[in-house]
Amino acid sequence: MKLYLDPGHGGSDPGAQGNGLLEKNLTLDIALRLRSILEKNYQNIEIKMSRTSDLTKSLIQRTDEANSWGADFYLSIHINSDKGSASGYEDYIYSGLSNNSATAQYRDLIHSEVIKLNKLPNRGKKIANFHVLRESSMAAMLSENGFIDHAHDAALMKQESWRQSVAQGHANGIAKAFKLSPKNRTNPAPGSRQSLHKVIAGSFQDRTNAEHQLSVLKAKGFESFIATVEISGEKWYRVQAGAFSNRDSAEARVREMESQGIHAFIITE
Template sequence: MKRVFLDPGHGGSDPGAVGHGLKEKDVVLDIALQIRHILDKEYENVEIQMSRTTDISKSLRQRTNEANAWNANYFISIHCNAFNGKAKGYEDFIFSGLSDSSQSAKYRNIMHREISNGIALQNRGKKKANFHVLRETSMPAFLSENGFIDNHSDAALMKQASWRKKIAQNHVNGIAKALQLKKRTNGNQKSDSLYKVIAGSFQSKEKALNRISFLKTHGIEAFIETITLSGAKWHRVQSGAFSNRKNAEAHLKRIEKIGIDAFIIVLS
């Protein structure tokens, strides 16, 4: 099993770069979630963890600590650039303290070739920098800057769902080649379903928030999803979404163990 840690930059109170009605935190989260989805669906010997899957604030230190504690095989940070409105294009980084024969550099050569392929962005090349997430990670680490959000033509691309999907697919192609991932065969295909674990549904928001606090005291993360059923507003406490039913069931058991009635809903 290879462990891939995906780090969509910024989030929560930190929007990252902004321009042309876009926020970097939203663009990179969308790309990272798609990378996870494609990797999980198409490759069998890979596990994925993300520094965030929603719009939350997280320090750089938390991000690298999590990846180090998990013993990831590869750390991939996804960003968009901004400068003076005129600068544009794609570039990527490894830590400035590394030689060109390091594992990070070798992986990066593959990532750079795959990601820059056919994405309609000018290629600004392979770079090195002393960024926290590249320096403080104990495994090979890579950071992509997928266009300039303050540049008119780059931002126009970022607004296209098909372009974000292409960027995600190209990251996947690079990761699969670098880590020599095995493609799923026909008999071992994953379904496209998503299994959401729901730990309670409340009309009162306060009750939903109480449920989230209770889960948190047991180390279980959850958030509120608001839905409308027959004209009434409900606050659904969602704890985890899985593409594998077994993982969803294991998570459900964890929640039931602390005395909460939970259930799974399937989206396909």
């Protein structure tokens, strides 16, 4: 399967702007994460990106490149704006296609998976006469991942974990739509289980201290909970801010938390 992955805007075209953010930077970040997830976890997928850095590229150049390469699917990643009045996720296919088309079926699967992970209101599946949808020879979809000028959406966009989740949602949808096969992993011995990398943002013997840390994390937008463990016969209250089967994802969460002034570490079990 050949995927042409198109981070919207770039270079002299910043795209939408708001809350200290530029669309061109967000779309590139999400697209690079998406490429990494797909290449790391799935077989028989080739990915060409319209850009992998902050460069200027016209819409015609993008669709011509995808068409010449013979892509099977064109995915354009964007961020929306609407004078601060709208919030949520929506995606588009070409207005000349029916809801029964193969493109619409691919989009249905991707839409469903993205919505599961992106923490945004669902604004629905839409149609449009956008250049990249109209001029691409293959099935094509454009996703609008929140509104950069809306306070709630922008707060999420600033979180590395959110951008990773958006990429993961797109990856899950593409894998389902194109029936991608996972890369072979070493099979665990019977009765064993996969390692889990837990992000811990504090371990306390006084539950009151753990609850205070929980409130600090919540104020900074990190979902967390208190897990009770016994160590050397003593009870400890761990504040856990995520658990990941992929260590890279756990390390990304730690980096994000430390950028917010919160010390965190990983426990692998």
